[in-house]
Amino acid sequence: MAHRLLLRRICTVGVKDVRGLSASTTRAASSCFSTAVQSAAPRVSFLSASRTLPRSLPHTSRRQVSFNVQDQEDFTERVINSQLPVLIDFHAQWCGPCQILGPRLEKAIAKQKGRVAMAKVDIDDHTDLAIEYGVSAVPTVIAMRGGDVVDQFVGIKDDDELDSFVSKVIGQ
Structure with missing residues (x-):
């Protein structure tokens, strides 16, 4: 989570300042942005309906006090x-x-x-x-x-x- 926030901050700064930068820097910023989107994709797929969440651990039965x-x-x-x-x-x-x-x-x-x-x-x-x-x-x-x-x-x-x-x- 912290890495994503740092990457987002870097990419946001890179995209905002693209106007005055060279073409290589612009490509690096767009590459950074696409990497951030790709790294977020697996997290979203974890929550998709196709995956099941792990079952809770079985607990021992206890008599009602x-x-x-x-x-x-x-x-x-x-x-x-x-x-x-x-x-x-x-x-x-x-x-x-x-x-x-x-x-x-x-x-x-x-x-x-x-x-x-x-x-x-x-x-x-x-x-x-x-x-x-x-x-x-x-x-x-x-x-x-x-x-x-x-x-x-x-x-x-x-x-x-x-x-x-x-x-x-x-x-x-």
Whole structure:
């Protein structure tokens, strides 16, 4: 790219000053200009439709750390009937502490490498679930295993407390 710009500048200066120059200099300037056009041609052909761009590198499949609960049936299927322990994050979009806790909780669960799942329940969309599980404040995190509530906490926690909470839920 830098070479093309330099060549263009040289050729432009050469073409502008052709009036007062000899015939050999004029030929050199026109030769320079045609070389610049030819050197740009392969770049344009690279972007043409006849060439295909390289495929992206394959990536390893990764289990989803968390999922959003869609409805009561989805909750029953993915949380209550789950073989893994599940942490349920009851949150709201307007809740500042929820927005802080969510990524921290996902990070703590990701460290467990598939031994625990996380369900996210928006209390504004799923008020019935929040009432059923006695959620009176957000963020509330409830740990379930085999359809039974085994532990819970309300509010925000630091990373170490989250790691110990998740480890305790897995170890029970």
